Amino acid sequence: MSTTMAPNVKAVSSPGKRTVYSMCGMCAVRCPMEVKVEDGRVTWLQGNTHDKAIGASLCAKGAAGLAFEADDQRPQTPLIRSGPRGSGQWRRASWDEALDHIADKLKDTVETFGPRGIALSDRGGFFNDLARTFVKALGSPNYFNHDVTCGGNVHNAARATFGFSHAALVPDFERTKHLVLYGRNIVESLMVKEVKAFMTAMSRGMRCTYIDPRASATAAKATRFWQVRPNSDYALNLALIHEVLQKEAYDKDFVERFVSGMDVLREAVKDTTPEWQEAHTGVPAGELREFVAEIAGQRPGVVFNPGWMTARHKQSFHVSRTALILNALMGNLEVPGGFIIGKRPVFYGRKGLKPLAERVPAVAEPRVDGAGTTHPTWDPAIGALHQLFAAAETGQPYGIGAYIAYRHDPVTALPDAEALKRAMDKLNLIVSIDVRYSETGWYSDVILPESTYLERANILAQLPGPVPVFVMRDQAIAPRFDSRPAWWIFREILRRMGRMEALDFETIEEIWNYQLEGTGVTVDDMREAGIVRLADAPRLGTRDELKFFTPSGKIEIDSALMAKAGLPFLPPYQPNTAPGGDRFTLLFGRPPTLAHGQSLNNPLLREAAPEQRLWIHPERASPLGIRDGDWVEVSGGGSYVGRLRALVTKWIHAEAVFMLHGYGATVPLATRALGVGVADQRLQHGKLYEFDPAGAGNALTETTVRVQRAAMQGVPA
Ligand SMILES: Nc1nc2c(c(=O)[nH]1)N[C@H]1C(S)=C(S)[C@@H](COP(=O)(O)OP(=O)(O)OC[C@H]3O[C@@H](n4cnc5c(=O)[nH]c(N)nc54)[C@H](O)[C@@H]3O)O[C@H]1N2
Ligand SMILES: Nc1nc2c(c(=O)[nH]1)N[C@H]1C(S)=C(S)[C@@H](COP(=O)(O)OP(=O)(O)OC[C@H]3O[C@@H](n4cnc5c(=O)[nH]c(N)nc54)[C@H](O)[C@@H]3O)O[C@H]1N2
Ligand code: SF4
Ligand SMILES: [Mo]
Numbered sequence: 001m002s003t004t005m006a007p008n009v010k011a012v013s014s015p016g017k018r019t020v021y022s023m024c025g026m027c028a029v030r031c032p033m034e035v036k037v038e039d040g041r042v043t044w045l046q047g048n049t050h051d052k053a054i055g056a057s058l059c060a061k062g063a064a065g066l067a068f069e070a071d072d073q074r075p076q077t078p079l080i081r082s083g084p085r086g087s088g089q090w091r092r093a094s095w096d097e098a099l100d101h102i103a104d105k106l107k108d109t110v111e112t113f114g115p116r117g118i119a120l121s122d123r124g125g126f127f128n129d130l131a132r133t134f135v136k137a138l139g140s141p142n143y144f145n146h147d148v149t150c151g152g153n154v155h156n157a158a159r160a161t162f163g164f165s166h167a168a169l170v171p172d173f174e175r176t177k178h179l180v181l182y183g184r185n186i187v188e189s190l191m192v193k194e195v196k197a198f199m200t201a202m203s204r205g206m207r208c209t210y211i212d213p214r215a216s217a218t219a220a221k222a223t224r225f226w227q228v229r230p231n232s233d234y235a236l237n238l239a240l241i242h243e244v245l246q247k248e249a250y251d252k253d254f255v256e257r258f259v260s261g262m263d264v265l266r267e268a269v270k271d272t273t274p275e276w277q278e279a280h281t282g283v284p285a286g287e288l289r290e291f292v293a294e295i296a297g298q299r300p301g302v303v304f305n306p307g308w309m310t311a312r313h314k315q316s317f318h319v320s321r322t323a324l325i326l327n328a329l330m331g332n333l334e335v336p337g338g339f340i341i342g343k344r345p346v347f348y349g350r351k352g353l354k355p356l357a358e359r360v361p362a363v364a365e366p367r368v369d370g371a372g373t374t375h376p377t378w379d380p381a382i383g384a385l386h387q388l389f390a391a392a393e394t395g396q397p398y399g400i401g402a403y404i405a406y407r408h409d410p411v412t413a414l415p416d417a418e419a420l421k422r423a424m425d426k427l428n429l430i431v432s433i434d435v436r437y438s439e440t441g442w443y444s445d446v447i448l449p450e451s452t453y454l455e456r457a458n459i460l461a462q463l464p465g466p467v468p469v470f471v472m473r474d475q476a477i478a479p480r481f482d483s484r485p486a487w488w489i490f491r492e493i494l495r496r497m498g499r500m501e502a503l504d505f506e507t508i509e510e511i512w513n514y515q516l517e518g519t520g521v522t523v524d525d526m527r528e529a530g531i532v533r534l535a536d537a538p539r540l541g542t543r544d545e546l547k548f549f550t551p552s553g554k555i556e557i558d559s560a561l562m563a564k565a566g567l568p569f570l571p572p573y574q575p576n577t578a579p580g581g582d583r584f585t586l587l588f589g590r591p592p593t594l595a596h597g598q599s600l601n602n603p604l605l606r607e608a609a610p611e612q613r614l615w616i617h618p619e620r621a622s623p624l625g626i627r628d629g630d631w632v633e634v635s636g637g638g639s640y641v642g643r644l645r646a647l648v649t650k651w652i653h654a655e656a657v658f659m660l661h662g663y664g665a666t667v668p669l670a671t672r673a674l675g676v677g678v679a680d681q682r683l684q685h686g687k688l689y690e691f692d693p694a695g696a697g698n699a700l701t702e703t704t705v706r707v708q709r710a711a712m713q714g715v716p717a
Contacts, residue, residue, distance in 0.1 A: 016038070016039070017036070017037070017038045018036075018037050019034050019035065019036055019037070020034075020035040020037055020474050020475070020476040021033075021034060021035075021048060021472055021474055021526075021527065021529060021530020021531070022034075022035050022453065022454065022472075022473045022474055022476055022530065023126075023453065023458075023471060023472075023473040023530075024045075024058060024062040024065065024453070025065070025435075025452065025453025025454075025473075026061040026062050026064065026065050026068065026595060026599070027061055027062075027595035027596075027598075027599075028123050028125060028595070029190075029191045029192070030125065030126060030473075031047060031048075031054055031058060031059075031062060031191075031192050031193070032047065032048035032050075032051045032054060032471060032530055032531055033045060033046060033047055033048050033058060033062070033530075034046050034047070034048050034049065034056075034530070035454060035476040037476050037477060040477055040478065041477065042066060042069060042454055042476055042477055045058060045062065045063065045065050045066065046058060047062075047192065048529070048530050048531060050529040050530065050531055051193075051531055053193040053196070053197065054192055054193050054196070055196075057192050057196065058192065059190060059192055059592065060592060060593045060605070060608060061593060061594070061595055061599055061602075061605060062192070063604075064599075064602050064604040064605050064608075065453075065454065067602050067603050067604040067605075068452070068602050069452060069454055069455075069477075069480070071601075071602065071603065073436075073437075073601060073669060073670050073671065073672070074435060074436045074437065074449065074481075075434070075436070075437060075441070075447050075449040075481075075483075076449065076481035076482060076483075077092045077093065077094075077449065077481065077482040078092070078093045078094070078095055078097070078098035078099075078446065078447065078448050078449065078482075079091070079092060079093065079098075079446065079447040080093045080097070080098060080101060080445070080446050081444070081445045081446070085421075085424075085425070085430075085443055085444075085445070086421070086442060086443045088442065088668060088669075090447070095482070095484065095492070098446055098448060099489075099492050099493060099496060100496065101446060102429065102431055102446055102493060102496075103493060103496030103497055105402060105428060105429035105445075106118060106138070106402055106429065106493070106497060107497070108401070108428065108429075109401030109402040109428065109429065112399070112401055113398065113399045113400065113401045114139075114365075114398075115138055115139030115140045115363075115365075116139070116140050116141060116142060116363075116365045116368065116398060117140075117398070117399055117400050117401040117402065118135070118138050118140045118142065118400075118401070118402045118403075118404075119135075119140065119142035119143075119144065119368070119388050119400055119402070119403050119404070120134065120135050120142070120143055120144070120403070120404040120405075120406055121143075121144040121145065121146065121383075121385055121388070121403075121404075121405055121406070121408050121410065122143075122144075122145060122146070122405075122406040122407050122408050123145065123146050123406075123407040123408050124145030124146055124147060124382065125145075126461035126463060126471070127458050127459055127461050127473075128145065129353075129355050129356050129357055129459060129461075130356060130458075130459050130486060130487055130490065131143065131406055131486075131490070132357050133355075133356040133357045133359065133360060133490075133502055133503065134490040134493070134494065134502070134503070136357055136360045136362075136363055136502070137359075137360045137494055137499045137501075137502035137503070138494070138497060138499060139363060139365075139499075140363065140365070141363045141365045141366065141367045141368075141380075142367060142368050142383070142388065142400070143383065144369075144382070144383035144384075144385045144388060145382045145383065145385075146385070146408055146410075146413055147382045147383075147697075148383075148384055148385045148386055148414075148691065148696055148697050148698050149312070149385075149413050149414060149415070149697070149698050149700060150308060150311070151166070151167075151308045151311050152311060152382060152384075152695055152696055152697040153310070153311040153312075153316045153317045153320055153692050153694070153695030153696070153697035154166045154306045154307070154308065154310060154311045154316075154320040154695075155167070155379060155382060155695075156317060156377055156378060156379055156382075156694070156695040156696065156697075157306070157317045157318075157320035157321040157324060157694075157695060158306075158320070158324055159377075159379050159561070160321070160377050160556070160559040160561040160562050160694075161321055161324050161325070161550070161555060161556055161557070161559055162324065162548050162549070162550065162555055163548045163549030163550040163556075164341075164548075164549055166306055166320070166324070167342070167464075168341055168342040168464055169327075169333075169339040169340075169341065169342070170339065170340045170341075170342055170465055170466060171303045171305065171338075171339055171340075172303075172336060172337050172338060172339070172340050173194075173197035173198060173200070173201045173206075174197070174200075174201070175301060175336045175337035176201060176206055176301050176302075176303050176337045176338070177206065177207065177298040177301035177302060177337055178206065178207040178208070178209065178294070178295055178298045178301065178302045178303070179198075179201070179206060179207070179208045179209070179303050179305060180208075180209045180211070180302070180303065180304045180305065180323075180326075181208065181209070181210045181211065181212075181218065181222070181305050181307060182211050182212075182233050182304075182305070182306065182307045182309055182310045182319065182323060183211065183212045183233075183307055183308075183309025183310070184218070184305050184307030184308065184309065185212070185216040185217070185218045185589060185590075186198050186218050187199075187216075187217045187218045187221060187592075188216055188217045188218065188589070188590065188591060188592045189589060189590045189592075190592055198221075199221075202221055207223045207224070207294070207298070208221065208222040208223050208224070209222065209223070209224040209225075209226070209291060210222035210224070210225050210226070211225075211226045211228055211233060211236065212225075212226075212227070212228070212309075213227060213228055213229065213230045213587060213652065213653035213655075213656050213658075214227075214587060214589070214615060214651060214652045214653065214656070214658050215227065215651035215652075216589065219651075224287075224291065226281070226282075226283045226287070227282065227651075227653055228281045228282055228283060228653070229280065229281055229282050229578075229653060229655060230576070230585045230587060230653060230655055230656045230701060231313045231315070231316075231576050231585070231701055231702065232280050232281040232282075232575070232576075233281075233310055233316075233319045233323075234315045234316075234318050234319045234322065234573050235272070235276075235277045235280035235281050235573045235575070236277055236280075236281045236283060236288075237319060237322035237323060237325075237326065238268070238269050238272035238277065238322065238570075238573060239269075239272050239273060239274050239276060239277035239281075239288060240288065240291075240292065240322075240326060241265065241269045241272070241322060241325065241326065241329070242269040242270075242272045242273055242274070243273075243274055243288060243289060243292040244292055244296075244326070244329055245265075245266060245269065245329075247292055247293070247296060249292055249293075249295065249296035249299070250299075250329035250330065250331070251299065251300060251329065251330060251331025251332075253331070254300075254328070254331030254333075255328065255329065255331070257543070258328070258333075258546065258548070258554055258555050259328050259554060259555045259557060260552050260554040260555065260556050260557065260558055261556060261557030261558030261559075261569065262557065264557050264558050264569050264570065265325065265557050265570065268569070268570035269570075272573070273285070274286075274288040274289055280573065280575050282653075295330070299330040299331065299332065300330050300331045300332040300335045300337065300338045301332065301335075301336070301337025301338060302330045302332060302338075303327070303332060303337075303338060303339060304323045304324075304326040304327050304330070305323075306319075306320040306323040306324055309701070310323060311695070311697050312697060312698065312699065312700040312701045313692065313699050313700070313701045313702050314574075314690075314691070314692045314693070314699045314702065315571070315573070315574060315692065316692055316695065316697060317377075317692050317694035317695035317697070318570065318571065318694065320695075321570075322570070325555075325557060327339060328555045333546065334540055334541050334543075334546055335540070336540070340466045340538070340540065341541065341546075342464030342465050342466070342468070343464060343465065343466065343467065343468050343538075343541075344464055344468060345462070345468050345519075345534050347468075347539075347541070348467070348468070348534050348535040348539070350468075350519065350520070350534045350535070351518050351519045351520070352462050352468070352519070353460055353461075353462045353470060353515040353516065353519065354514060354515050354516075354517050354518070354519075356459065356502070356503070356511070356514070356515070359501065359502050360501075360502045366397075367380055367383060368387065368388055368391045368397065368398060368400060369383050369384040369385075369387035369388060369391070369696075370384075370387070370397070371383050371384055371696070375565060375696070376561050376562075376564045376565045377559075377561050377562055377565045377567060377694055377695065378695070378696045384691070384696035385410065385414065386414065386688055386689055386691060386696075386698060387696075388400060388403070389414075389420060389423035389424070389688065390423070390689055392423050392424070392426045392427055393422065393423040393426055400427065401427060401428050401429065402427065402428065402429040402430075402431075403424070403427050403429070403430050403431070404430075404431045404432075404433065405430070405431070405432045405433070405434075405438075405440045405441075405444070406433040406486065407433065407434065407450075407486075408440070409434070409438035409439055409440045409441075409596070409597055409598070410440055411438070411439035411440040411442075411443055412438065412439045412440070412596065412597035412665075412679070412681060413596070413597075413681070414681070414688060414698065415681050415684030415685075415687035415688055415690075415698055415700055415703070416638070416681070416682070416684055416685055416686060416687050416688040417439070417679070417681060417682050418638060418639070418640075418682075418685075419686070419688040419689075420688055421443060423688075424443060429445055429446075430443065430444040430445050430446075431444060431445065431446045431447075431448060432444040432446070432447050432448070433448045433450050433486065433489060434447065434448075434449070434450065435449065435450050435451075435452050435453075435483075436598065436601065436670065437667045437669050437670050438597070438598070438667075439597065439665065439666060439667065441667075442666070442667045448484075448489055449481060449482070449483040449484075450483055450484065450485065450486055450489065451479040451483040451484060451485050452479075452483075453473060454475075454476045454477055455475065455476070455477055455478065455479040455480065455483065456473075456475050456479070456483075456484075456485035456486075457472075457473060457474050457475040457485060457508040458472075458473040458485070458486075458487075458508075459487060459508075459511055459512070459515065460472055460511075460512055460515045460516070460526065466538035467533050467534060467535045467537070467538050468533075468534045468535075469531050469532060469533050469534065470516075470519075470521060470526065470531070470532045470534070471530065471531050472512075472526045472527070472530050472531070474527065474530070475508075485508070487503065487505070487508065487511060490503055491503040491504075491505070509523055512526065557569060557570075562694070565694070567693070567694050576702065578655050579655060579704050582624055582706050582707055582708055583704050583705070583706055583707075584616070584620070584655065584656055584657040584704065584705055584706075584707055585655055585656040585657075585701065585702070585703065585704060585705075586634075586636070586656070586657055586658075586659070586680065586683055586684070586701075586703040586704070586705045587652075587656045587657070587658045587659075587701060588658065588659055588660065588661045588680040588700070588701075589658065589660060589661065590660060590661055590662060591609065591610050591660050591662075593605050593608040593609055593610070594609055594660070594662040595662070596661065596662050597661075597662050597665060597673075598662075599662065600662055600663060600665060600672070600673035600676060600677075601665070601670040601671075601672045601673035602672075603672060606672045606673065606676075609676075610660065611645070612644050612659055612660045612663045612676075612677035612678060613644060613645050613646065613647035613659070614632055614634060614644050614645070614646050614647065614657050614658070614659050614707065615647045615649055615651070615652040615657060615658035615659070616632075616646050616647070616648055616649075616652065616657050616707065617648075617649070617650055617652055617653065617654040618648050618649070618650060619654050620654050621646060621648045624707065624708065624709060625709050626646050626648065626707070626709045627646070627648060628646060628647065628648040628649075629645055629646065630645065630646050630709055630710070630713065631643060631644070631645055631646075631709075631710040631712070631713050631714065632644065632645070632646045632707055632708065632709055632710055633707070633708050633709075633710045634657070634659075634678065634683060634705050634706070634707050635683070635705060635706050636682070636683035636684060636685035636686075636703060636704075636705050636706075637685040637686065637704075637706075638682070638683075638685035638686075640679070640682040640683065640685075642659075642664070642678030642679070642680075642682075642683055643678065643710060644659065644677060644678050657705065657707060659678060659680050660677075660680075661680050661681070663676055663677025663678055663679060663680075664676070664677050664678045664679025664680075664682065665679070683703060683705055684700055684703045685703075687699060687700060687702070687703060690702070
């Protein structure tokens with residue numbers, strides 16, 4: 001049988017108007033949405049109105065989905081490299097040819113390195129059962145998600161302390177009295193449901209303390225803003241805990257029953273007074289005391305959101321952990337106004353989706369990054385991606401021959417693209433499965449175009465929450481080009497590797513039926529509203545039901561996992577030295593209209609994208625002769641020099657400069673993004689293998705850059 005036939009085209013060719021339930025694919029948040037289709041064409045996109053938390057809302061990126069669909073500047077057939085890597089020489093290939101080519105190279109890899117020499121990384125999230133199953137079916141332990149440059153440290157800190165991920169902690173915004181955010185720029189780096197809930201909570205009077213070296217739009221909404229020194233949040237948290245304990249402003253019953261290691265905590269914070277932290281963070285001791293007095297009267301409705309920006313420097317595992325500990329001290333777990341713990345179906349007496357990964361036996365080989373073995377605090381479910389590239393480069397602890405980037409663009413997402421490419425050069429196969437030309441795709445050997453989120457269906461996903469739900473991304477329209485859905489691509493590679501049993505399905509409906517087995521939910525139920533709630537209303541667990549999945553069953557300040565890893569529970573704060581003269585700490589973030597590197601080539605989002613400017617404090621700009629609007633040059637120590645205009649403002653800490661991420665693309669076929677702005681990741685020179693030892697997250701916010709006024713002003717010709 002020819003394997004090239006496109007699946008599921010029949011499902012979408014029906015005439016007339018209809019609504020298809022899907023999930024937005026314009027960023028990794030994946031909001032539930034409704035797609036209006038007329039005669040096989042999408043006419044309207046909006047949020048899924050069956051989900052009250054989102055209603056009809058989408059963000060600007062979501063609304064630009066039609067422009068993305070209409071864009072021809074994306075891979076239209078499989079492509080095989082025909083010149084040196086990165087040279088941009090490609091030949092079009094049929095699916096059979098491209099897949100055979102990949103399978104041949106994978107077989108070579110297995111021969112040289114064993115199955116463990118094949119690795120895959122993806123964007124993680126709801127649908128990752130598929131990619132995990134694929135890697136497991138190949139016999140490799142080396143599945144990675146993107147988390148070393150995102151929330152990995154927060155995730156690992158929560159795992160080491162609570163025994164579950166921070167993703168299971170859902171703030172009860174409707175009743176929260178005080179929300180504390182560490183660089184969590186809720187209103188710009190947004191998730192539609194969350195920003196709506198936040199704005200509603202603020203208008204009913206919720207207090208918000210926002211901590212950031214930069215005044216983002218969230219700072220403007222907050223009721224208190226602390227412009228801290230970059231990477232100093234750990235000092236702040238140690239002092240907050242000191243003051244909370246000293247003033248006995250914590251929930252003694254909760255702590256007594258659920259927290260282990262309070263003696264360790266008391267010892268670690270005995271000298272970290274409000275005055276001590278002032279020199280490190282810049283937050284006046286008096287303001288810190290006022291804050292603690294305020295929350296003493298608000299708890300347990302006080303939520304310390306560990307965010308993501310606590311996750312990008314060498315002590316950020318401990319920032320996240322102390323933020324999580326502060327929540328425990330507030331006693332705010334599973335109480336109104338605090339964090340509601342995400343429930344699994346079994347909590348409501350229901351059965352969850354059947355995992356595809358169960359179809360394949362466990363892989364006995366250890367992971368190449370040592371996650372879960374030599375590094376007990378690194379969750380093997382997410383891995384430490386930089387260590388994959390370290391192994392590709394050195395052959396230690398074992399060699400890696402083939403790498404698949406699925407829905408992931410590490411050349412943009414990991415720091416120091418030059419160093420990464422040096423490691424990639426050692427691989428004998430690099431495959432990118434993407435919907436557009438990513439920087440990684442451009443440096444790969446084969447590009448496989450996945451059908452876009454509107455042109456394909458995904459496996460079903462199960463999301464924990466106060467009420468767990470099953471969600472669906474159904475196919476709305478036929479693919480415009482010669483693309484395929486991921487489940488089909490993975491199945492066809494497995495078929496060629498003699499491992500098809502894992503994904504032996506002919507249609508997506510067959511997969512859905514398999515997943516839904518025994519749940520009492522049918523494919524028709526899923527198609528009715530795109531979302532099935534597993535209970536009518538949320539039920540708060542009682543304290544007797546509260547469980548932590550640590551060895552002691554408690555919240556472990558004296559974490560058994562950390563002890564096993566030989567890590568100190570609460571090490572002393574290590575301040576960074578303040579850069580002076582023309583040196584600055586480089587900070588970064590996102591605008592509401594762009595998702596990482598994937599949006600700037602979208603015609604509508606390119607138009608809406610703000611000009612990328614370098615935020616710099618007047619006291620530091622002035623001695624360098626830099627005035628607002630001047631062109632400046634930024635260098636991170638490598639050969640790459642960025643050129644952009646200065647935004648001279650006191651709303652950035654004097655030690656830091658700030659720029660938006662998602663600019664500076666180099667792929668010639670994506671003409672609208674090409675050469676626009678500066679790639680912050682390319683300025684993060686030498687940071688590929690610099691990471692937090694406890695959580696494995698890359699130390700992105702410890703980058704020092706040099707800034708000078710450009711000799712040549714104005715736009716280069
Ligand atoms: N310097 C610096 N580095 C950073 C960051 C930063 O701000 N500055 N941010 C960090 C953060 S928080 C994160 S999460 C990571 C994000 O890094 P990535 O996960 O790499 O980024 P994304 O843009 O979300 O998506 C990755 C790729 O998936 C592709 N894609 C989108 N939709 C689909 C689809 O439907 N199918 C397939 N197959 N592919 C698809 C996109 O085109 C893109 O190439 O970057 C991190 N790295
Ligand atoms: N529009 C849009 N929304 C998105 C995304 C997107 O690409 N575009 N991506 C999604 C993803 S993957 C993620 S992870 C989230 C990211 O969500 P956030 O982490 O909220 O997003 P960033 O824009 O990276 O914001 C980081 C802020 O942290 C501050 N910061 C830097 N260093 C420090 C520090 O040491 N301490 C403190 N307290 N603050 C610091 C920066 O100045 C900046 O204002 O956004 C999600 N939402
Ligand atoms: S946040 Fe915006 S772009 Fe991201 S999934 Fe939701 S609507 Fe789409
Ligand atoms: Mo992220």
